[in-house]
Amino acid sequence: MSEQAPAGWYPDGSGSERYWDGAAWTAHVRTPAPPAPATPPPSSAVAVVVATSEPAASANVISKLGSVVKKAAADRKATKEEEARDHSERARAAGALVTSGVFGISTVEIYEGGYVRVAEGREGNSRATEITKATPFERLRSISFASPETDKPDSSAAGSPIEGAVMQAMSGIMKGGKLLTKGTAIGMAASGVAQLAANSARKSSLVIATDRAIHTLTNQKHNGVYNVSQKEHNTVALALVDAGNSVLGISAEPEPQVAVEAIAVAAAPPAAPTLSDRLRELSVLHQEGILSDDEFSAAKGKLLAGL
Incomplete structure (x- = not known):
């Protein structure tokens, strides 16, 4: 050890440290202290923040959903109670x-x-x-x-x-x-x-x-x-x-008084349908599929045969 070296603890080559008093080695020996742990990189800190924030977000969503469900149930209950009150009030007002x-x-x-x-x-x-x-x-x-x-x-x-x-x-x-x-x-x-x-x-x-x-x-x-x-x-x-x-x-x-002439007109039977009216009705029924071709022809023939 150089004489210019200041006093202090120095490695002695055997894994320990020996004290140098500035002029000569002394009998004092010690085990060196362990190195300080390294500081984690910034990326690890971000990962920790992300990992811890995800459960918090999920818990927040579940809490909101729970609040919505509870509100809907409360609204349904309130509606039923209001309907029951209205039914009771109307029943009392209805009377006998x-x-x-x-x-x-x-x-x-x-x-x-x-x-x-x-x-x-x-x-x-x-x-x-x-x-x-x-x-x-x-x-x-x-x-x-x-x-x-x-x-x-x-x-x-x-x-x-x-x-x-x-x-x-x-x-x-x-x-x-x-x-x-x-x-x-x-x-x-x-x-x-x-x-x-x-x-x-x-x-x-x-x-x-x-x-x-x-x-x-x-x-x-x-x-x-x-x-x-x-x-x-x-x-x-x-x-x-x-x-x-x-x-x-x-x-x-009171029933209105109706003239005798009006009663007679109302009581008169309706006029019998003419041949043209019956033929038109047969044609409509045939066009709409109510009567088949054979039924239409048979009915039309009977009408014309009665002339």
Whole structure:
């Protein structure tokens, strides 16, 4: 060791350090201290930040989703509670039941407070829909009944089933709403066509307007094949109209006086269809596929043969 070297600890070549006093080696020996750990590069710090931030982001998303689900559930609960309160308030305001009845496949209840409950039947059902605890109370605005002008089908046409029932009843039904399909009309017996025409003529309607909806009910129900008009239900409809107008404070209007001449004109039977009218009806039925070529030719021939 050079004499110029300052005093201090220096490696002695055996893995230890010996103390140099500035002039000579002393007997003092020690084990060198371990090196300090290296500082991690900046990239490692970024990786740690990213790794620790991903679970936090996922937890935040899950928390937000949970809040949305809880809010939706709370809104549904609040809506149900509001509907229940409204139902209870309307039930108290409705008061006592005045009358009820079945019209067609629908059930109607009239209440003294000017409220009504309607269990409206679905078209094609054969049984009336019943009123339940959940059926809403609706404030009645108006109630009216519409009956057909005649309860009997036109029976003035004579001749074969094609000339009479098919040309008169079937064409009338088709013009009124095509209650018959092309597949079932072809080959249908004349008695069946006449029955359908009679049911269509006896169809009545009961219209109930409320603060929530307009219910249009009919006196028909399905018998498994087609809709059947229940004429006896018209009496029920009239009773419901009287009760509804009573709770609304509407008195029945007196029937208007009609001149004798007007009654005579209304009671006069309709004029019999001409040959041209029948030929046109046959042509329409043939064009729409109701009558086959053979049926059309046979009916047309019979009409022309009667000249």
